[in-house]
Amino acid sequence: MKIGVIGGGAWGTALAQVAARSGDPVLLWAREPEVVASINQTHENSRFLAGIALPRSIRATGALADLAGCDALLVVAPAQHVRAVLAETPVATTPLVLCAKGIEAGTQLLVGEVAQQLYPDAPIAVLSGPTFAHEVAAGQPTAVTLACADAALGAALADRLASPSFRPYASTDVIGAEIGGAVKNVLAIACGVVEGAGLGQNARAALIARGFAEMTRFGLARGARAETLSGLSGLGDLVLTCSSTSSRNFSLGVGLGQGKRAADLLADRLTVAEGAFTAPVLQAAAAEAGVDMPVVDAVCALLDGRDVAAVVGALLARPLRRE
Numbered sequence: 001m002k003i004g005v006i007g008g009g010a011w012g013t014a015l016a017q018v019a020a021r022s023g024d025p026v027l028l029w030a031r032e033p034e035v036v037a038s039i040n041q042t043h044e045n046s047r048f049l050a051g052i053a054l055p056r057s058i059r060a061t062g063a064l065a066d067l068a069g070c071d072a073l074l075v076v077a078p079a080q081h082v083r084a085v086l087a088e089t090p091v092a093t094t095p096l097v098l099c100a101k102g103i104e105a106g107t108q109l110l111v112g113e114v115a116q117q118l119y120p121d122a123p124i125a126v127l128s129g130p131t132f133a134h135e136v137a138a139g140q141p142t143a144v145t146l147a148c149a150d151a152a153l154g155a156a157l158a159d160r161l162a163s164p165s166f167r168p169y170a171s172t173d174v175i176g177a178e179i180g181g182a183v184k185n186v187l188a189i190a191c192g193v194v195e196g197a198g199l200g201q202n203a204r205a206a207l208i209a210r211g212f213a214e215m216t217r218f219g220l221a222r223g224a225r226a227e228t229l230s231g232l233s234g235l236g237d238l239v240l241t242c243s244s245t246s247s248r249n250f251s252l253g254v255g256l257g258q259g260k261r262a263a264d265l266l267a268d269r270l271t272v273a274e275g276a277f278t279a280p281v282l283q284a285a286a287a288e289a290g291v292d293m294p295v296v297d298a299v300c301a302l303l304d305g306r307d308v309a310a311v312v313g314a315l316l317a318r319p320l321r322r323e
């Protein structure tokens with residue numbers, strides 16, 4: 001199975017390395033000419049994944065047309081750019097494995113739904129879970145959910161990507177796998193705020209638990225299965241991203257908690273903090289579905305520039321309720 005990767009950021013590069021562990025050639029499309037040159041000439045992505053030596057079997061291209069002929073494509077562009085990039089990619093019936101975590105602004109579609117809308121005849125899979133790119137690239141043990149409605153294709157993709165340090169768990173719940181990754185990014189911003197504002201470890205644990213309740217309510221309303229939400233792509237990724245400054249979303253939240261403005265924190269960012277884009281879309285989707293998501297609402301208020309103490313105070317002052 002010849003693998004193509006769409007996206008030369010940290011995660012696309014790490015996944016190209018995962019796919020190359022079999023010894024087979026991997027073709028990676030990157031948007032930036034300097035990333036293409038860096039991978040092909042120095043076998044390193046010095047812009048997005050510096051310090052990781054890549055095998056020579058990974059070749060980079062700046063032309064999406066070159067991906068024609070791949071047997072499966074890993075889609076690793078940021079969620080808000082998946083539609084534009086996929087529209088220029090020769091796909092037809094090639095299986096698409098969505099690896100971005102987010103919900104498209106405007107349409108409220110998960111990235112797998114965007115891909116399915118563009119290519120109704122292409123089988124769709126989702127790879128998601130607790131996966132900091134630099135740890136995966138360094139060969140540290142990692143487990144992910146690999147969800148595909150076609151269980152046989154899902155198993156073939158899992159076999160193709162598995163290695164002693166990378167362990168995919170099969171699922172057929174594509175929606176559930178996507179919702180976990182999209183929602184946890186927003187909740188990680190909230191946990192970063194707790195850190196930045198010095199609110200303590202109790203508050204962080206409470207946010208993880210109550211945030212998971214929000215993820216579950218929203219996920220079930222969108223057709224996800226409860227066991228997927230409590231698995232690697234849901235609770236597993238929530239715990240990882242809410243615990244570490246290695247998370248871009250958590251780090252954004254730390255800045256907000258310190259009273260910095262979202263616009264300043266996001267300006268000129270080289271890397272993507274998906275939760276900042278997902279938060280308002282998720283808030284609107286939850287409101288339309290009649291799902292209560294107070295932590296997500298609080299993150300939106302902070303991204304809009306509201307005062308940290310006021311937002312935290314309002315969250316804690318809500319009427320008491322049953323767990």
Ligand SMILES: NC(=O)c1ccc[n+]([C@@H]2O[C@H](COP(=O)([O-])OP(=O)(O)OC[C@H]3O[C@@H](n4cnc5c(N)ncnc54)[C@H](O)[C@@H]3O)[C@@H](O)[C@H]2O)c1
Pocket residue numbers: 007008009010011012013030031032048076077078079081085099100101102131132133134270271272274
């Ligand atoms: N980095 C991780 O550890 C990690 C792990 C799992 C999932 N993800 C997800 O993978 C996706 C990609 O993140 P990343 O970490 O690889 O990116 P990154 O932050 O390392 O790099 C930014 C990426 O955005 C791309 N980009 C910027 N503007 C663009 C545009 N207009 N059109 C298309 N692409 C554009 C850049 O080319 C680059 O590939 C995100 O959804 C992220 O949540 C990341």
Ligand SMILES: O=P(O)(O)OC[C@H](O)CO
Pocket residue numbers: 101129130131132133185188237240241246247248249250272273274
């Ligand atoms: O750095 P973050 O916050 O985008 O998180 C990266 C991955 O999604 C963790 O699984």
